[in-house]
Amino acid sequence: MTGTDPTVTTLPGPDFAATFPGPFPAGPHSEHTERRLLGWLEEYPLLPSAKARGVLVNITSHGVSRTFPTADPDRLVLFAELLLWLTAFDDIHAEANAVGDPAALVDRTGELMLVLAGGDRPPASTPFPAALHDLLARFRARTGPAAYLRLAASLRDTLMALVWEAHHVARPEEVTLATYLAMRPHTVFIRTITAAAEIVLGYELTDAQRDLAPVRRLETAVSNLAGWINDLASYQREVARGPVQPLSLPTLLRARHGGTVEDAFARASTMCENEAATARQGITDLTRDRPSTLTTHARALEDIIRSFIWHTGHARYQEPGRRAAAPIPGRPGR
Amino acid sequence: MTGTDPTVTTLPGPDFAATFPGPFPAGPHSEHTERRLLGWLEEYPLLPSAKARGVLVNITSHGVSRTFPTADPDRLVLFAELLLWLTAFDDIHAEANAVGDPAALVDRTGELMLVLAGGDRPPASTPFPAALHDLLARFRARTGPAAYLRLAASLRDTLMALVWEAHHVARPEEVTLATYLAMRPHTVFIRTITAAAEIVLGYELTDAQRDLAPVRRLETAVSNLAGWINDLASYQREVARGPVQPLSLPTLLRARHGGTVEDAFARASTMCENEAATARQGITDLTRDRPSTLTTHARALEDIIRSFIWHTGHARYQEPGRRAAAPIPGRPGR
Numbered sequence: 168m169t170g171t172d173p174t175v176t177t178l179p180g181p182d183f184a185a186t187f188p189g190p191f192p193a194g195p196h197s198e199h200t201e202r203r204l205l206g207w208l209e210e211y212p213l214l215p216s217a218k219a220r221g222v223l224v225n226i227t228s229h230g231v232s233r234t235f236p237t238a239d240p241d242r243l244v245l246f247a248e249l250l251l252w253l254t255a256f257d258d259i260h261a262e263a264n265a266v267g268d269p270a271a272l273v274d275r276t277g278e279l280m281l282v283l284a285g286g287d288r289p290p291a292s293t294p295f296p297a298a299l300h301d302l303l304a305r306f307r308a309r310t311g312p313a314a315y316l317r318l319a320a321s322l323r324d325t326l327m328a329l330v331w332e333a334h335h336v337a338r339p340e341e342v343t344l345a346t347y348l349a350m351r352p353h354t355v356f357i358r359t360i361t362a363a364a365e366i367v368l369g370y371e372l373t374d375a376q377r378d379l380a381p382v383r384r385l386e387t388a389v390s391n392l393a394g395w396i397n398d399l400a401s402y403q404r405e406v407a408r409g410p411v412q413p414l415s416l417p418t419l420l421r422a423r424h425g426g427t428v429e430d431a432f433a434r435a436s437t438m439c440e441n442e443a444a445t446a447r448q449g450i451t452d453l454t455r456d457r458p459s460t461l462t463t464h465a466r467a468l469e470d471i472i473r474s475f476i477w478h479t480g481h482a483r484y485q486e487p488g489r490r491a492a493a494p495i496p497g498r499p500g501r
Numbered sequence: 502m503t504g505t506d507p508t509v510t511t512l513p514g515p516d517f518a519a520t521f522p523g524p525f526p527a528g529p530h531s532e533h534t535e536r537r538l539l540g541w542l543e544e545y546p547l548l549p550s551a552k553a554r555g556v557l558v559n560i561t562s563h564g565v566s567r568t569f570p571t572a573d574p575d576r577l578v579l580f581a582e583l584l585l586w587l588t589a590f591d592d593i594h595a596e597a598n599a600v601g602d603p604a605a606l607v608d609r610t611g612e613l614m615l616v617l618a619g620g621d622r623p624p625a626s627t628p629f630p631a632a633l634h635d636l637l638a639r640f641r642a643r644t645g646p647a648a649y650l651r652l653a654a655s656l657r658d659t660l661m662a663l664v665w666e667a668h669h670v671a672r673p674e675e676v677t678l679a680t681y682l683a684m685r686p687h688t689v690f691i692r693t694i695t696a697a698a699e700i701v702l703g704y705e706l707t708d709a710q711r712d713l714a715p716v717r718r719l720e721t722a723v724s725n726l727a728g729w730i731n732d733l734a735s736y737q738r739e740v741a742r743g744p745v746q747p748l749s750l751p752t753l754l755r756a757r758h759g760g761t762v763e764d765a766f767a768r769a770s771t772m773c774e775n776e777a778a779t780a781r782q783g784i785t786d787l788t789r790d791r792p793s794t795l796t797t798h799a800r801a802l803e804d805i806i807r808s809f810i811w812h813t814g815h816a817r818y819q820e821p822g823r824r825a826a827a828p829i830p831g832r833p834g835r
Contacts, residue, residue, distance in 0.1 A: 269604075270668045277665040281683050284658045284692070286721065289679035312708055316650035323657040324618045330664060331611040334604045345623035349615050358618065374646055387620065 178432040180399060181439035183476055186447040191473040193229070194236035196243050200228035203244045204251055211298035213255040223258075226478065227251045234360065234474040235367050235467070242309065242367045249302050249363065253325065253356050256295055261329040262336075269333040276326040283319055310366045318366065321358040328353030332414060339414040344423045347414070351394035357471070360393075361386065364467040370460050382461070385449030389468050392442045393475045399435055400479035446472060512766040514733060515773035517810055520781040525807040527563070528570035530577050534562035537578045538585055545632035547589040557592075560812065561585045568694065568808040569701050569801070576643065576701045583636050583697065587659065587690050590629055595663040596670075603667040610660040617653055644700045652700065655692040662687030666748060673748040678757045681748070685728035691805070694727075695720065698801040704794050716795070719783030723802050726776045727809045733769055734813035780806060 204224045214220040231238075231247040238246070260275045278296045281288045282303065291297065299322075307315045328350050335342050352358055365371050376382060398416040405413035412418040416438075417431035424434065446468070453465035538558045548554040565572075565581040572580070594609045612630045615622045616637065625631065633656075641649045662684050669676050686692055699705050710716060732750040739747035746752040750772075751765035758768065780802070787799035 269607075273603075273665055273668045276661065277680075277684065280658055280661040280665075280687075283654070284687065286686065286724070287683055289677065289683050312647040313645075313650060316647060316654060320617070320650060320654060320657065323654065323661070324614055327610065327614040327657070327661060327664075330661075331607055331614075334607045343623065346611075349621060349623050350611065352620065353614070353618065390620070 178399075178402075178429060179436050180432070181396070181436040181443070183440070183443055186440070186443040187469075187473055187476055189473075191233055191477055192236045192470070194232040194238060194243070196238075196240045197228045197232040199240055200231060200244050200247045201225065204228055204247055207248050208251075211252075211294045211301070213252065213294055213298060214259070219258070223251060223254060227254065230474050230478055233477050234471055235364070236470060238367045242369075245302070245305055245309070246363050246367045248298075249306070249359070250356065252295070252298055252302060253322075253359065257329065257354075260293075260295070261333060267337075269330070272333045273330055276330055279326055280323065283323055306363075306366060311371070314362070314365050314371055318359065318362040321353075321362045324353045325356060325359060336414045337411060339412055339418050340422055342414065342419065344419045347416070347419045348391070351398075351416075352390035355394040355397050357390045357393035357475075360471055361389070361468070364464070364471065368463065368467055370463045372460055372464060376461060376464075379461075381449055381452055382464070385446060385453065385465065385468055388442045388446040388449060389472055392439060392446060392472055395435060395439050395442070396475050396479055399432065399439070402432075443472070512733075512737075512763060513770050514766070515730070515770040515777070517774070517777055520774070520777035521803075521807055521810055525567055525811055526570045526804070528566040528572060528577070530572075530574045531562045531566040533574055534565060534578050534581045535559065538562055538581055541582050542585075545586075545628045545635070547586065547628055547632060548593070553592070557585060557588060561588065564808050564812055567811050568805055569698070570804060572701045576703075579636070579639055579643070580697050580701045582632075583640075583693070584690065586629070586632055586636060587656075587693065591663065591688075594627075594629070595667060601671075603664070606667045607664055610664055613660055614657070617657055640697075640700060645705070648696070648699050648705055652693065652696040655687075655696045658687045659690060659693060670748045671745060673746055673752050674756055676748065676753065678753045681750070681753045682725070685732075685750075686724035689728040689731050691724045691727040691809075694805055695723070695802070698798070698805065702797065702801055704797045706794055706798060710795060710798075713795075715783055715786055716798070719780060719787065719799065719802055722776045722780040722783060723806055726773060726780060726806055729769060729773050729776070730809050730813055733766065733773070736766075777806070 201224055204227060205220070208214065208220055208224070214223060227247050227250055231243055231250060235243055235246065256275075256279075260272055275293065275295065278288070278291045278293075279299055282296045282299045288296065303315075303319065306318055310318075331350060332354055372382070395416050402413060402415055402417055405415060416435050417428060420431040420434050421428065424430075426434075450465045450469050454462045456462070535558055538561060539554070542548065542554055542558070548557060561581050561584055565577055565584060569577055569580065590609075590613075594606055609627065609629065612622070612625045612627075613633055616630045616633045622630065637649075637653065640652055644652075665684060666688055706716070729750050736747060736749050736751055739749060750769050751762060754765040754768050755762065758764075760768075784799045784803050788796045790796070
């Protein structure tokens, strides 16, 4: 599984021109969000490096204005802070940094679990628990019990998935494709973004609506797409980190089906395009009738997919010498 | 921290005669529950050994009839199955068995997280995920979204706490007392029992009631008591497992304050008695007014504490050569 040529710079990528053609709508609050995120990070210094702070604040503020283009500015900022918090935690305490020391990640996630559980907490070793406490209190004040609990559940699941990932990232060959596919939505934060959509945009599905087969199918397609798009975009950056193959869709596809990394990218791209077609069909079906909570939800999921596609074009995934998959035709050129 | 004489068989225990005097009420459904649990275990063979099955079914069915003496039989059975499921998972995949292989526990809890998250799941390696799926569907059918989500949140927190515990149980000296005290409620299942109380007994606190200072104080006291009572009762059984000191209140108290194991038991017993006094005061305060959801909740917590006290007298904690703390005067003689 090792020995991939790190100089390969262009690999086949999925084409979303037919299913999610650009340009994608962006809301008007990205600069306001950027300023507020920088202010929040002074209160909660999650990222030590000014450069990392700048890159993450930029992608987050411009990304969320595409995730929820119609959101009101205050709710959008709150969502942006949560997403930034998650990404910063993943960057600093999970991902590559947890490879050598999964027990340390378990301690950090344990501190966060105590915040989510809402009881007394011991002194924390980082600003992440206090920042999470602040975020949860503000989300809780803005929504009902069930919507809040769904958001908190998605965070708990993500923490568990990050712990799972940290225990396997050094030996991706031990992970089955089926397990990887089931876990991936939780490490890419899509469940938190979907749960937050209802709070940010002010709607709430009933349990019966949530259980409808077309809704579940659409949510599954969106969840898969989010993780797979991200895997293709970040693959070469992760390969460059070495020494083992990244715990990522192309790695798992090669382990399952053999072939070159190009073959794996071609296969993953087809998977993405098929899932995008499923998602597009679901959005069409759910928005056919007159406006309702279901159409609002389907439109929110459409924007969420678009923002994931948009993300792959950001500099975070385009560092010099670490180019991602070939440009995706459907995404806006930036 | 090692070298404790394992032949010590009598250590000071807490006296609950003033705060929780026996005898404790027991409901009429323990034999019905016992039969149903045995049937459920044929469908979901969680415990391979007939002896382990017998002991666990016995303590669970008699225990839950004290936890919820007024519950209707069907809801009581459902709760008993959940508690048995949790205890069996802890016995088989967590606790001592996870010492040498926390990564395996992470994989097992990862499978359970996927069940809690409700999406597609890969084939599981044990019957625990399927059994959890069955339990969650039945709880969900019997209550509203928020109560269900609170129960599921408590299970997620417990799984994370078990993973945390597995990463520290081989080196308890690295855990601070403050962290241990914060984590302990989640490994003793008290949060799940408390969340289940509302579903089993058919009441629901509002968020405002849940946040009242007297309610939080009472729930904190009950959570602490549950863990500490259990630690004292199981300490010598855990010491006998060796080779390191158990990750348990007496161990942490000795690390913090020094002294003998008897000193630690005396200190822990005082802590228990103080917390029992706080709990009793809270129950008295909350049940002073006319019957309401708050009085129902306070009475439920009273029965929950009683059942924890009752448990310490069961054979599970009284195996030959592994006697627990000296008999607790407040508990019924059995």
